[in-house]
Amino acid sequence: MSCQTGNIGRVFHALGDPTRRAIVEKLSEGPISVSQLTQPLDITLAAVLQHLQVLEESGLVRTEKIGRVRTCSIEPGGLSAAEKWIRDRRTLWERRLDRLGELLAESGEE
Amino acid sequence: MSCQTGNIGRVFHALGDPTRRAIVEKLSEGPISVSQLTQPLDITLAAVLQHLQVLEESGLVRTEKIGRVRTCSIEPGGLSAAEKWIRDRRTLWERRLDRLGELLAESGEE
DNA sequence: GGGATTGTCAAGTGAATACTTAAGTATTGT
DNA sequence: ACAATACTTAAGTATTCACTTGACAATCCC
Numbered sequence: 592m593s594c595q596t597g598n599i600g601r602v603f604h605a606l607g608d609p610t611r612r613a614i615v616e617k618l619s620e621g622p623i624s625v626s627q628l629t630q631p632l633d634i635t636l637a638a639v640l641q642h643l644q645v646l647e648e649s650g651l652v653r654t655e656k657i658g659r660v661r662t663c664s665i666e667p668g669g670l671s672a673a674e675k676w677i678r679d680r681r682t683l684w685e686r687r688l689d690r691l692g693e694l695l696a697e698s699g700e701e
Numbered sequence: 702m703s704c705q706t707g708n709i710g711r712v713f714h715a716l717g718d719p720t721r722r723a724i725v726e727k728l729s730e731g732p733i734s735v736s737q738l739t740q741p742l743d744i745t746l747a748a749v750l751q752h753l754q755v756l757e758e759s760g761l762v763r764t765e766k767i768g769r770v771r772t773c774s775i776e777p778g779g780l781s782a783a784e785k786w787i788r789d790r791r792t793l794w795e796r797r798l799d800r801l802g803e804l805l806a807e808s809g810e811e
Numbered sequence: 812g813g814g815a816t817t818g819t820c821a822a823g824t825g826a827a828t829a830c831t832t833a834a835g836t837a838t839t840g841t
Numbered sequence: 842a843c844a845a846t847a848c849t850t851a852a853g854t855a856t857t858c859a860c861t862t863g864a865c866a867a868t869c870c871c
Contacts, residue, residue, distance in 0.1 A: 604717030619793040659838040683729040769868040770818045
């Protein structure tokens, strides 16, 4: 299996920060360097680097350094665990609501 | 529209905490009271209450007090904004990777 | 009424967070 | 070689967080 589970907490925590979400959104358009990433944000490059570390540890982002520039890109499977967790919750309680609906319909019929 | 956007940050932040995820998971099975919610968790009722406040503000959970017991339940649309954000990112970069794949295939063919 | 249950509120505490600054280290271009 | 670029690292700071304690309120049951 491609994705280690147990990162769900880290992923949600990473996405809880607006700057980090902005980084992920930017990277969705394609890979760019740390300084390019920093430019539109209103914080120092050092701060961006710290966010990138969080994002890497959560498995959402991958970075590679070539020469003096570190290029950041989306890790394509990074969101799947979180997506699955959400989907699982949804189906669980939708199923529950359906059962509830049936019960109400039955009791209304007789 | 049923869901206020702008909560995405709050939702992700709320789900970043393991205790809060445990609460949501428990509530997925059905509505229960605050003390029932507290019982399996290793923290005080007051702490659970604080988590519940975060969850309510994020739109993930709804609570209602009847008599002396406050009953907590899932707010069924609460995850949709987060789900949409994730889906949007995914389709964005999958589309990008597809284009990239096409380019590589083309250059390999000739 | 009185005692148990269930929840509420307000401080307070220690740890984690998101930043900054400042002083490095490589790498590249001239 | 030298200067600019692009990042790295460490230390410090203010804020936010998760949690506790303890005093309080409301409700239920006998």
